[in-house]
Amino acid sequence: MNGQPTLKTSRLELRPFCSNDIALVAELANDEQLSLNLRSFGFPYTVDDARQWIQTLEKEWENGQSTVFGVCVRETEDKREPTLVGATLVGAIGIVLDRQSNRGELGYWIGRSYWGQGIATEAGKSILDFAFGQLCLNKLTAECLTRNPASSRVLEKLGMVQEGFFAKHFRKRESDDYCDVQAFGLLRRAWNERK
Ligand SMILES: CC(C)(COP(=O)(O)OP(=O)(O)OC[C@H]1O[C@@H](n2cnc3c(N)ncnc32)[C@H](O)[C@@H]1OP(=O)(O)O)[C@@H](O)C(=O)NCCC(=O)NCCS
Numbered sequence: 001m002n003g004q005p006t007l008k009t010s011r012l013e014l015r016p017f018c019s020n021d022i023a024l025v026a027e028l029a030n031d032e033q034l035s036l037n038l039r040s041f042g043f044p045y046t047v048d049d050a051r052q053w054i055q056t057l058e059k060e061w062e063n064g065q066s067t068v069f070g071v072c073v074r075e076t077e078d079k080r081e082p083t084l085v086g087a088t089l090v091g092a093i094g095i096v097l098d099r100q101s102n103r104g105e106l107g108y109w110i111g112r113s114y115w116g117q118g119i120a121t122e123a124g125k126s127i128l129d130f131a132f133g134q135l136c137l138n139k140l141t142a143e144c145l146t147r148n149p150a151s152s153r154v155l156e157k158l159g160m161v162q163e164g165f166f167a168k169h170f171r172k173r174e175s176d177d178y179c180d181v182q183a184f185g186l187l188r189r190a191w192n193e194r195k
Helices: 019-029 047-062 119-134 149-157 188-194
Strands: 012-015 066-078 081-098 103-110 139-145 161-171 178-187
Touching: 012 081, 012 119, 019 047, 019 081, 047 066, 066 103, 066 119, 081 119, 103 119, 119 139, 119 149, 119 188, 139 149, 139 161, 149 178, 178 188
Parallel strands: 103 139
Antiparallel strands: 012 066, 066 081, 081 103, 139 178, 161 178
């Protein structure tokens, strides 16, 4: 595949991760409350974990396995003077691709101090447009633990519909924590109709 693009929304820039992000990813992701509802990240989350994760992303994009973006909040010097001076990395959003079925599974996390500002939803809308518009996927799915109402609300706001429920479906690491899961989906047809 060609290089992974950068996507822009009114407040955000979604861009590929790079090695300069390692320390900040480790800082943002080393949070027990954040990792509690994530399948991929454990706690504690170290600089080595962040390095390993970021290193795999470029290869996965090149191999067509996934597309993952750093979610950055664009900063302006002065609110009245919208001159772009930089963008702060606050989280991640991405899609694991299944090219055989032309389908992708959405996942995301936002650093705790940035929760509740609509960032995941804004990033999600942009990545839906990318997935259906540029990657030409036929379907997006997402799985969310039932104990995570903030995430299921994000998926609802993105127009995804609940397609299923799986009891005690996911086990958090080696623990006794077997979690119920809600499965969401959105078809390209429905996304087109909504646009
Ligand atoms: C889930 C997560 C990405 C949401 O990010 P965010 O930027 O705060 O999301 P948004 O602000 O776009 O939307 C959150 C919505 O959930 C709602 N919400 C938050 N906590 C809630 C709760 N306990 N119960 C019900 N709704 C809740 C908010 O009110 C908001 O909805 P609204 O706009 O209708 O008011 C963030 O909490 C996170 O990173 N959590 C840890 C990782 C994770 O769970 N990832 C998803 C795995 S499936």
